[in-house]
Amino acid sequence: MRLALFDLDHTLIPLDSDHAWGEFTVALGWRDAQGFAKANDGFYADYKAGMLDIHRYVRFAIEAVRERGLAAAQKAHDRFMHDVIGPALREPARALLRRHQAAGDTVVIVTATNEFVTRPIARAFGVDELIAIELERDARGEPTGAIQGTPSFREGKIARVEQWLAARGLDWSRVQHSTFYSDSINDLPLLEKVHEPVATNPDARLRAIALERGWRTLNLFE
Structure with a gap:
């Protein structure tokens, strides 16, 4: 993979x-x-x-x-x-997703925003795989306000990706190459985990780290 x-x-x-x-x-x-x-x-x-x-x-x-x-x-x-x-669905972002899909990569959106807000956005981008904050539901299927399971936030993004891989009988050792695109210092743990971190429209602190470590920097909205 x-x-x-x-x-x-x-x-x-x-x-x-x-x-x-x-x-x-x-x-x-x-x-x-x-x-x-x-x-x-x-x-x-x-x-x-x-x-x-x-x-x-x-x-x-x-x-x-x-x-x-x-x-x-x-x-x-x-x-x-x-x-x-x-x-807000800009062509440079769409084109980047399409390039990875055309190359046969498995594309996954990994976000700290909840599933209610983000699942329709992932679909609009043509991405089927979404790792988002899952909402606890009551017996009627209504959100309770609590988070179900591990929140996909900071270090939790690594845990949730590992759960996603495990559900497919995989782990990091079975991933031939991994890339992660993010703008935020909050995503530093997962950026450090993948083979190729890409600081994308980075905030000031992430930009400084990317420069120090020689990570690729990408600006999609300029």
């Missing part, structure tokens, strides 16, 4: 899909604008600083879905895909 792993937010799309979904729910009138924006921006700042409490954030981020119900939230997400995500 040749494995091509991709972060999503600010790597394949020039925005944070979780943050954008939160702002979209505010625009729908589902959240108090001032209070929600302050909290949402605070969590985003923690993420960029590498200090995010992922369990607190997911509970916060999925609150609108819990309150409105999954059926209403899915209808809203269809609009979100059309209005917000569609314009």
Whole structure:
């Protein structure tokens, strides 16, 4: 297997899909604008600083879905895909994915954003394999606000990729070549694990590490 792993937010799309979904729910009138924006921006700042409490954030981020119900939230997400995500699906990112697919690589999006927000985005990119934060569901299939299993965040991305490989009877030793594209210092553990780390639209700290270690740097949105 040749494995091509991709972060999503600010790597394949020039925005944070979780943050954008939160702002979209505010625009729908589902959240108090001032209070929600302050909290949402605070969590985003923690993420960029590498200090995010992922369990607190997911509970916060999925609150609108819990309150409105999954059926209403899915209808809203269809609009979100059309209005917000569609314009963010840029050709350089699409072309990069297509090159790996044409080469026969197994392409997987590995994101710290939850499955509700990201699965339709992966499909829009033509990527079937998604490793995202899985949401715990109640007996009716509604999200509880908790995370199911290991969150695909920081070191958890390695664990989740290893689980994904194990489900296919594989481990890292059976991967002929692995590449990981990411913008974020939060993804340093998985970047260090693969054969070929690619700092993609990197934040300042990741850019400095990539320069120091001689990693390839890619800018998709310039």
